[in-house]
Amino acid sequence: MSDEPAGTPAAEQQAKPSRPPRRKRVVLADSRAPVTVLRTVLELEEQTSWAEEVVRGFIRTQFWTAVRLALVVISTLGALPLVFFFAPGLSEVSVVGVALPWLLLGIVPFPLLFGLAYWYNVLAERQERDFVDMVEK
Amino acid sequence: MELNLWAVACILLVCLATFTIGFRSSRLASTTQDFLTARRTVRSRRNAAAVSGEYLSAASFLGVAGLVLKDGADALWYPIGFTAGYLALMLFVAAPLRRSGAYSLPDFAEARLGSRQLRGLSTVFVVFIGMLYLVPQLQGAGLTLSQIVPGVPLWAGAVLVAALVVVNVLGGGMRAITVVQAFQYWLKLFAIAAPTFVLCALFLGEGGVDGIGGTGLSQPMAPRFTTETTVEVATDVVLQVREGLPLWVEGDGVVDGSRARGSVYWGPGEHTVGAGARLRFAEGAPVPVVSGAPADNATWLRPVSGVGDLLTTYSLIFATFLGTMGLPHVLNRFYTNPDGRAARRTTLHVLMLLSLFYLFPVVLGALSRIYTPELLVTGTTDAAVLLLPGKIAPGVLGQVLGAVTAAGAFAAFLSASSGLVVSVAGVLSTAGGGRGRVRDFRWATVIAGVVPLALALLFPTGDVSLSVGLSFALAASTFCPVLLLGIWWPRITWVGAATGMCVGGGLVLLSLLISIISGLTGDWAPEFLLQPALVTVPIAFLTVYLLSKATSGKVPQETNRIRMRMHAPDRLGFIRDRDIARFGTAEERSKLANGRHRR
Incomplete structure (x- = not known):
């Protein structure tokens, strides 16, 4: 900055044709950081014994939710080969002109998988929300 | 074409x-x-x-x-x-x-x-x-x-x-x-x-299977050629025939050990065809099928027809x-x-x-x-x-x-x-x-x-799906244990992870090697070796677990913080x-x- 009073029309006119000063962004604080740092969040970051316990509990909840849904898949889809092995008569059954095993293997698994995924998404997000509420309360 | x-x-x-x-x-x-x-x-x-x-x-x-x-x-x-x-x-x-x-x-x-x-x-x-x-x-x-x-x-x-x-x-x-x-x-x-x-x-407009003279997909018979068809054999194959059929052999491959050309009758059983042969089939003739695949439509339609099938299926599921x-x-x-x-x-x-x-x-x-x-x-x-x-x-x-x-x-x-x-x-x-x-x-x-x-x-x-299937087996036996245990189990160590990856990956590669060698020397290896995930994945998991337990001093100090970041x-x-x-x-x-x- 020069000593001349800034903002006089003449000074501006002169500055225009030459290269304008490069605009710099001045960052006083990282905008990504939360606006109010909560004490509990700090505690989580600092790994106090309370925080460790809470986090461990949360991880466990998420884990068992996932395991439960995985068990649904294992007990349904995973059992199908055994069912077909021990009950070969199923192939004789036909539903709307298609053999039952083909329906059970070609169509049914896909809505089942998507449904479970959808359900898990709802559950996991709800548990995350509850955890955040608990931390921020 | x-x-x-x-x-x-x-x-x-x-x-x-x-x-x-x-x-x-x-x-x-x-x-x-x-x-x-x-x-x-x-x-x-x-x-x-x-x-x-x-x-x-x-x-x-x-x-x-x-x-x-x-x-x-x-x-x-x-x-x-x-x-x-x-x-x-x-x-x-x-x-x-x-x-x-x-x-x-x-x-x-x-x-x-x-x-x-x-x-x-x-x-x-x-x-x-x-x-x-x-x-x-x-x-x-x-x-x-x-x-x-x-x-x-x-x-x-x-x-x-x-x-x-x-x-x-x-x-x-x-x-x-x-x-x-x-x-x-x-x-x-x-x-x-x-x-x-x-x-x-x-x-459906042509009247389904009957309209074109094919074999119904649930009938216990081989599929049929719906038109007169000539097949060129590019690599040696073994074909299985369920119902006897006449065919014409042309080209210059060895068929059933002889170079005979012209009209041939194949009885039920296995027939070998060498590369370069041309086989001409009449309309309505039953189709010979490469060995190892279901020969008739009823078997084809039925899932899991034997203990071998059951194991292969579960192995595929694992992989x-x-x-x-x-x-x-x-x-x-x-x-x-x-x-x-x-x-x-x-x-x-x-x-x-x-x-x-x-x-x-x-x-x-x-x-x-x-x-x-x-x-x-x-x-x-x-x-x-x-x-x-x-x-x-x-x-x-x-x-x-x-x-x-x-x-x-x-x-x-x-x-x-x-x-x-x-x-x-x-x-x-x-x-x-x-x-x-x-x-x-x-x-x-x-x-x-x-x-x-x-x-x-x-x-x-x-076969494109086979090598892709194998890469699934490899991924399941190397990275899957490291990811699952790394994300959910706090006491995993790098020694355990590295050994598990080497053991799992090594076993898959070994089975691949054996099946390649057996393919060159007369197909003696069980089909199971082409999809070994049922065995290799549990072994890989077990290796990571045991080795991590044995080297528990090497658990990273930051583990808790890293886990919190991953799950919070x-x-x-x-x-x-x-x-x-x-x-x-x-x-x-x-x-x-x-x-x-x-x-």
Whole structure:
């Protein structure tokens, strides 16, 4: 900055044709950081014994939710080969002109998988929300 | 197959669209962040389309229908496994993996377990799985092009795909291929759905199976040729015949140990046919089937017909359910999500998109059992999707539909290859001496494109789904235990992880080696060795567990903090992306720092 009073029309006119000063962004604080740092969040970051316990509990909840849904898949889809092995008569059954095993293997698994995924998404997000509420309360 | 100009035009259009979209997106890419993770700003819907586009490779587009044609009900486990793998990925891996802030699998291993050695080892496996997956894509491209344009050598298609992919990835890395892959998912869905609807309508219009004189799909008889058919045998095969049939032998291959030419009668049993023979079958003759596949339609229709089948099926389930999460190019796309929640939603969308897609190849596979049974004679069943339209709808309609499926197949080769090249180039450029600058990435891209191309030209073409199935087994036995235990089990150590990867991967490679040797010396190895995941995956898990227990002193001190970052909800703001910027040049860093592209 020069000593001349800034903002006089003449000074501006002169500055225009030459290269304008490069605009710099001045960052006083990282905008990504939360606006109010909560004490509990700090505690989580600092790994106090309370925080460790809470986090461990949360991880466990998420884990068992996932395991439960995985068990649904294992007990349904995973059992199908055994069912077909021990009950070969199923192939004789036909539903709307298609053999039952083909329906059970070609169509049914896909809505089942998507449904479970959808359900898990709802559950996991709800548990995350509850955890955040608990931390921020 | 005669020259189909429609198909040539469609393939050229797909290539042109791929290049144009990649080129347009490349202009936005300038930093290492762009090249490796598309700046982690890909929204979940587009990312899901891109993941699906990348995942539906030749094995899905061509292979699934071919396997259904050959193996029947048991092959239905391939699409189920390919889809269910994403459920496992979503339940156990997606969100924590994204929150770990890593940008590649080796980087995750280092971030979690703090070991450069483990990073190096993971790099080796990523490159190996990438090659194993990439080579059949390129070979498939060569095969497809040479079928569509007779006279074109096998290498032409492979070179075309490799060149196009390398150019795109050189231009913009992950940033360039995201939109390309998303576009190619929808293209592939159209290219398989539209022909399926039309062909089904034609099939039903002709009066179903009876109308064309085929064998009903549930009858205990072999499929039948619906027209007089000549089959050229390119490699030696053993055929099984259930009902005796007359045929004419031409060409110059050895058939049943003699060079006899002319009219022959084959009784029930096995017959060997040497390369170069031409077999002519009359209309209505029962179809001889390559040995190892179900010979009659009733067996074909029935799932699990023996203990061997049961084991193979479960092994396949293990490999595909758990292998998807270990495929480096799939995981690579997950690092492009903005946060953990988006990663989860991406997977949910992927499950929907894949479920939609996989309905169609199954129908095409069943139709091809009626219309193109000659593929069962040579065993080249991967061509079913490409040949079926011309068989059901002769004339221009058939040609156009064939062109559409050919274009879809090319989209499959292109999108899978681009994902694989990006992931291999990504780990190569940040491994060892590379500092992850854009220039390193570009050099790595050239290597990641040229080496598999050379391998694809050197090695003979195999069944595309088999080698892809094997890479699933490899991924399930190496990366899956490291990911699952790394994310959920606090006491894993790098020694345990490294040993588990070596043991699991080593066992899979060993079984591959044994089955190759047995294939050369008279097929004595059990079929099980081609899909060994049922044994290797539990062993790998057990190794990681035991070795980690034994080296419990090596648990990283930061474990609790890292675990909290991986699992804490995104809103708490603990997510810290691993520093790619530290690799970049000063200029790149300043571009990143001013946040122009940050959303």
